[in-house]
Amino acid sequence: MxxxxxxxxxxxxxxxxxxxxxxxxxxxxxxxxxxxxxxxxxxxxxxxxxxxxxxxxxxxxxxxxxxxxxxxxxxxxxxxxxxxxxxxxxxxxxxxxxxxxxxxxxxxxxxxxxxxxxxxxxxxxxxxxxxxxxxxxxxxxxxxxxxxxxxxxxxxxxxxxxxxxxxxxxHPITPLFDSKEGYLKPACVQALKRIFFLSDSDQDGYLSDREFYLLQVKCFKKPLEPRELAQVKETLNSTSSNVVSERGISEDGFIALNQLFAVKGRHETIWGILRAFHYTDSLSLADSFLYPKLDVPENSNVELSPEGYRFFVDMFVLFDKDSDGGLNEAELKALFKPTPGIPNLWQEFNFPHSTVKNEQGNITLQGWLAQWSMTTNLDYKTTMEYLALLGFENSQLHNINTPTLTQAYRNREITDALKVTKPRKRRNPRSRSYRNSIVDRTVFSCFVVGSRGSGKTSLLQAFLNRPFSEDYSPTIRPVTVVNSVEVHGGKQCYLILEELGELELAVLDNQSRLDNCDVLCLTYDSSDPDSFAYLVDLRKRFPLLDNIPAVYVALKADLDRQQQRSDLQPDVYTRELRMPVPLHVSVQWPTALNELFIQLAESARVPGPATPRFEDDEEELSLMPSLLAVAALGTVAITASWIWRSYLQSSRS
Known part of the structure; x- marks a missing residue:
């Protein structure tokens, strides 16, 4: 309305x-x-x-x-x-x-x-x-x-x-009820099924007395007396079979109850339920509910807040029916029931292969949270929509032991599940320009770049704890994966690795894409003498890369190391850039791999040391004239003091 x-x-x-x-x-x-x-x-x-x-x-x-x-x-x-x-x-x-x-x-x-x-x-x-x-x-x-x-x-x-x-x-009846057929219309039934799903907090298929009580309070701001609830159940039992049990009212019973409201001309009751869950007159969810306003300054990121992470943890635990620590296909289907299905963005990333799975191929809690972290970082409006569809605003009601009217009716805002980070800024000393250190972000984007066959795909698979495969096939389309990394000090963050495929050169020449990249993983095959030259050529062709922190990685370190056909060997080359020398890593070496991912995350958090430098620090050199001036002033002061003492001594004589 x-x-x-x-x-x-x-x-x-x-x-x-x-x-x-x-x-x-x-x-x-x-x-x-x-x-x-x-x-x-x-x-x-x-x-x-x-x-x-x-x-x-x-x-x-x-x-x-x-x-x-x-x-x-x-x-x-x-x-x-x-x-x-x-x-x-x-x-x-x-x-x-x-x-x-x-x-x-x-x-x-x-x-x-x-x-x-x-x-x-x-x-x-x-x-x-x-x-x-x-x-x-x-x-x-x-x-x-x-x-x-x-x-x-x-x-x-x-x-x-x-x-x-x-x-x-x-409270129009037309969107709800087909008076000719005498039944609720499909769109209305679908909306009521979603409301039942969100109100069934333990997902046992029934609305218990407590769950029905909370639904009544949310929709009509007043509790339902036990006598009134008993009458509702009695009415349902008299009109439908097997819709009421000791566990509560089933989904079919909930639909039948609203059918009775429509037949008796009480469609304002149905609208009271629908509008409490943000349905419009066309039985679609209001855009203002799905996409609430969120001010995101330029160069800022959006991440999940602690409340957002807690909500997705609760959803995982609730739908892991077999308690095996993973969500299988059936459990995922049940979880996404009140939504259009798995987000389109996930399908583009070939979910669930984009995150951590267990041996049975089911997504783990670690992978589940990583996937939502990546989604929020890349497209926070998708996360907003699914938070709304999955019932974030009302989820805290299920944790109230003895709800009062005020407590039960208090809804959370969808934006409570998100946090906006501080804008990314740059330092601009005279000698170089590099990004400021990051203190409030936990999700970082990393482009994995390197020559064909350098081992980028195997690196991404190792990041997800997948076994190494000898089979080689070139990457055509971009591949994106995400996992958590525990950096020094015990802080956990999420790292999004993206192999760019055939779009690599186009992306590296795109300022906006590079602005959203937090760190580059520059890889070469240490057993291929021509591999490092590709990275040298990239830096010459794309000067924008010099503004992004980077980590050089010598992959396939378990194979015989070859001298690189380059004007400078990798160690000398990186030292001249005043950057750390390449890490020698193999997907067969878990410890070295873990150190690489930590260094990538740390370089994203503290970009200065990982950003190229080409000449002596002018800031340090600029101190020399000042020091000389101070020294000169000191000399003058000492000389004046000596002359004054000599004058005093001669006067006394």
């Missing part, structure tokens, strides 16, 4: 009592001898009969053929049509003229059908009015959402008719 006013346009033949109904509503009493057509009347939202959050404008109309253009104009602006008739003739006109005319205008508005002047109808005839007159019309025209008998003179059901008009806008 928007905050626009609800426009109720009152239509019907002359003499049916349209103006009298409006006057009776506003004055709360029948007023005779009123003007034929009343001006529009605004009813503030605080005086709304239905408690709508919008003000309501009631527009009276004339059926005079001379006023047809004005009537058409008002109908096109209407939110709902209050269609009034009185007597047999005007009732027939509903089907023969009014409803076909509305359709011919191309409007698709809810209609509330009202039989006015029921005080003139004998009581026996009145009892059959709805069944004989209104029900056939409602079956013929689906736009008619409800019908009611009124009397402006007796002030009978006038407020109720107005309430139905408001409710037709604020």
């Amino acid at each position: 928007t905050n626009d006013p609800i426009r109720v346009v009152v239509c019907g033949d002359e003499g049916v009592g349209k103006s009298s109904l409006i006057t009776s509503l506003v004055k709360d009493v029948y007023v005779p001898n009123i003007q034929p057509v009343l001006p529009p009347i605004t009813i503030p939202k605080e005086f709304s009969v239905s408690g709508a959050s919008n003000p309501t404008i009631i527009v009276d109309t004339s059926a005079d053929p001379l006023e047809v253009q004005s009537l058409q104009h008002e109908i096109k602006r209407a939110s709902v049509i209050w269609l009034v008739y009185s007597g047999h003739y005007t009732c027939e006109r509903i089907s023969l003229f009014w409803m076909p005319w509305f359709r011919s205008m191309g409007v698709n508005l809810p209609v509330v059908l009202c039989a006015n002047q029921c005080d003139r109808v004998p009581e026996i005839e009145a009892e059959h009015a709805i069944e004989d007159e209104m029900v056939p019309i409602m079956k013929e025209f689906k736009e008619i959402q409800s019908c009611i008998r009124c009397s402006a003179k007796d002030h009978y059901n006038v407020n109720e008719a107005f309430y139905l008009c408001q409710r037709a806008v604020t």
